[in-house]
Amino acid sequence: MTLEAVRRTATSEPTARSRPRQSWFNRNRSAIVRHAVINFFMVIILLPLAWVLMMSVKSLPDAMRGDFWPRRFDFTHYSFVFERIATLPVNLFNSIYVTAGTVLITTVCAVLAGYALVHLRPRGAGLVVTALLVSLYFPVRVVSIISIYETQKFLGLINSTSGLILPYITLQLAISILIMRSMFQLVPHEMIEAAKIDGAGAWRTLWMVGLPMVRNGLVVIFIVNFVAAWGEYLLCLTLVDDEARRTMPVVLAAAQGGQGQWAWPNLAAVYVIVVTPGILAFTFAQKLFFKGLMEGALKG
Amino acid sequence: MTLLRQDIGVWLFLLPAVVFFVGYQVWPIIRVLWMSFTNYQFLTNEPANWVWFDNYIQAFEDPLLWASLGRAALFTIMFLPGTIVLPLLLAILVDRVTNRRLATLYRVVLLIPAVIPSTLIFVLWKWMYNYQAGPINHFLVDTLGLFTLQNAPQWLGGTPLTLPSIAVMEVWWGLGYHTIFFLAGLAAIPRDLPEAARIDGASEWQVFWHVTRPRLAPIMMILVVLRFGTAMAVIDEYLIFGGFNRASPTYTWTIFMYDQAFKTGLWRQGYAAAIGMIGAVAMMFVMVLLIRIFRPKG
Numbered sequence: 001m002t003l004e005a006v007r008r009t010a011t012s013e014p015t016a017r018s019r020p021r022q023s024w025f026n027r028n029r030s031a032i033v034r035h036a037v038i039n040f041f042m043v044i045i046l047l048p049l050a051w052v053l054m055m056s057v058k059s060l061p062d063a064m065r066g067d068f069w070p071r072r073f074d075f076t077h078y079s080f081v082f083e084r085i086a087t088l089p090v091n092l093f094n095s096i097y098v099t100a101g102t103v104l105i106t107t108v109c110a111v112l113a114g115y116a117l118v119h120l121r122p123r124g125a126g127l128v129v130t131a132l133l134v135s136l137y138f139p140v141r142v143v144s145i146i147s148i149y150e151t152q153k154f155l156g157l158i159n160s161t162s163g164l165i166l167p168y169i170t171l172q173l174a175i176s177i178l179i180m181r182s183m184f185q186l187v188p189h190e191m192i193e194a195a196k197i198d199g200a201g202a203w204r205t206l207w208m209v210g211l212p213m214v215r216n217g218l219v220v221i222f223i224v225n226f227v228a229a230w231g232e233y234l235l236c237l238t239l240v241d242d243e244a245r246r247t248m249p250v251v252l253a254a255a256q257g258g259q260g261q262w263a264w265p266n267l268a269a270v271y272v273i274v275v276t277p278g279i280l281a282f283t284f285a286q287k288l289f290f291k292g293l294m295e296g297a298l299k300g
Numbered sequence: 301m302t303l304l305r306q307d308i309g310v311w312l313f314l315l316p317a318v319v320f321f322v323g324y325q326v327w328p329i330i331r332v333l334w335m336s337f338t339n340y341q342f343l344t345n346e347p348a349n350w351v352w353f354d355n356y357i358q359a360f361e362d363p364l365l366w367a368s369l370g371r372a373a374l375f376t377i378m379f380l381p382g383t384i385v386l387p388l389l390l391a392i393l394v395d396r397v398t399n400r401r402l403a404t405l406y407r408v409v410l411l412i413p414a415v416i417p418s419t420l421i422f423v424l425w426k427w428m429y430n431y432q433a434g435p436i437n438h439f440l441v442d443t444l445g446l447f448t449l450q451n452a453p454q455w456l457g458g459t460p461l462t463l464p465s466i467a468v469m470e471v472w473w474g475l476g477y478h479t480i481f482f483l484a485g486l487a488a489i490p491r492d493l494p495e496a497a498r499i500d501g502a503s504e505w506q507v508f509w510h511v512t513r514p515r516l517a518p519i520m521m522i523l524v525v526l527r528f529g530t531a532m533a534v535i536d537e538y539l540i541f542g543g544f545n546r547a548s549p550t551y552t553w554t555i556f557m558y559d560q561a562f563k564t565g566l567w568r569q570g571y572a573a574a575i576g577m578i579g580a581v582a583m584m585f586v587m588v589l590l591i592r593i594f595r596p597k598g
């Protein structure tokens with residue numbers, strides 16, 4: 001995928017054509033059908049999210065009725081879940097802590113590795129790339145869980161929230177390295193050489209010359225790793241037993257909607273709190289994210 | 301000597317990544333492969349004994365293994381066509397949107413489900429499919445009146461509807477992301493190719509089949525193989541929607557493995573490892589076949 005081709009579709013102007021006079025509808029019939037079908041899919045995508053958003057601001061009787069639009073709005077569920085559900089702030093903090101650690105370490109690993117694979121060309125680089133590619137196709141996450149349990153037990157990290165960071169790093173490590181690798185391939189080798197001739201060491205070259213040029217790729221692996229760590233279920237479920245040490249998704253998945261503290265609007269409010277940061281971050285960074293995706297991630 | 305020192309300096313850059321990759325991806329697979337040939341158990345002090353192929357023989361003689369592999373394959377067949385064809389159709393439509401703002405808006409909406417973490421997708425759809433309070437049954441019972449509260453469909457929880465329900469959820473989840481994938485492929489096709497075909501009198505279908513489709517083949521292959529892999533190795537969804545009932549259609553080889561390793565109380569990790577390896581190798585075998593089938597010709 002060349003960047004030029006992507007930029008062209010993003011910016012191409014409508015092609016003006018002279019056609020015989022017809023009614024507006026007939027002239028635009030195919031465009032109208034096209035937009036109708038697209039918007040149908042857009043509604044399908046947004047409807048479940050709209051439903052949970054509406055649920056979080058319904059009064060309790062409205063929540064039982066099940067109509068989409070509530071008769072009476074009630075915004076108190078958001079404060080209620082923080083004040084009355086004792087474990088919620090703890091679980092939320094666990095999620096933030098584990099995710100931040102994972103994203104930070106994976107990004108550093110991926111940048112260093114991607115840079116080295118392209119511009120320092122160590123012996124054995126081909127082997128590393130092959131191993132990374134194979135790991136994308138092998139169901140590592142499922143099969144390795146038995147052994148990871150053993151490793152964590154050996155390290156004394158069973159039932160430890162911090163301990164989750166170690167396996168979480170590898171969830172998207174391979175794809176992150178491969179993305180950074182294709183990003184660094186876009187950086188001309190001459191630029192790196194020039195910096196070296198100017199007397200900059202390998203580390204300084206990476207920091208001053210390389211990093212600014214792979215900014216879009218950084219946004220991509222940031223979001224990819226955030227999504228993976230923020231929503232991880234299997235490892236947390238298996239390695240951590242205490243409710244207070246678990247992350248938010250595991251608690252949410254176990255919560256049964258019904259009465260009391262887990263009444264539907266409360267559950268929905270927690271859901272909105274957990275899901276919003278990712279969507280917001282993506283919406284703000286979408287331009288860089290798309291560019292990075294086109295430059296590196298979708299190269300195949 | 302200086303060459304060696306240079307190599308060491310370079311490998312310092314690779315070291316952090318390699319340590320984590322080997323420690324938590326390569327080593328576990330080797331370890332599980334070893335376990336599968338032993339009677340290894342987590343909680344005993346006695347060393348594991350090498351039992352050769354006993355675990356594998358026992359697994360192959362267990363009808364549950366075949367059933368569980370079959371269920372995973374059944375889910376894959378339900379899920380794979382929809383998750384390829386629908387995004388392809390949508391991408392062809394979105395690709396023709398010429399209004400710049402609309403095109404960006406569509407792309408942003410398309411990617412929203414892709415930035416919602418997996419478990420949060422499952423939790424959301426667990427509520428959507430909820431028997432009593434879910435909006436889907438609400439729509440079917442109260443709005444359309446097709447069912448009553450007594451005979452409304454039971455979507456999840458190991459009923460025959462569970463696998464199709466999960467497949468619908470997965471197609472929804474991947475719809476936008478796969479569309480973006482195909483959009484990137486369409487953007488790489490020179491504009492004048494389909495135009496020239498149209499001027500020569502080709503129908504839209506002929507343009508798609510003879511001009512667009514062959515150029516999307518590489519992307520299609522990657523998607524088919526990758527999604528085959530995800531579909532065969534689904535585990536979180538089955539844990540959340542199905543549980544450990546052995547008769548449930550969600551009791552696939554992944555759940556069988558997890559059940560043996562962590563749930564049954566027998567702690568037969570060696571046997572679980574063998575089940576995991578059988579499932580993984582069977583998957584890889586089909587993947588290689590798929591790559592050979594879908595590889596672009598020429």
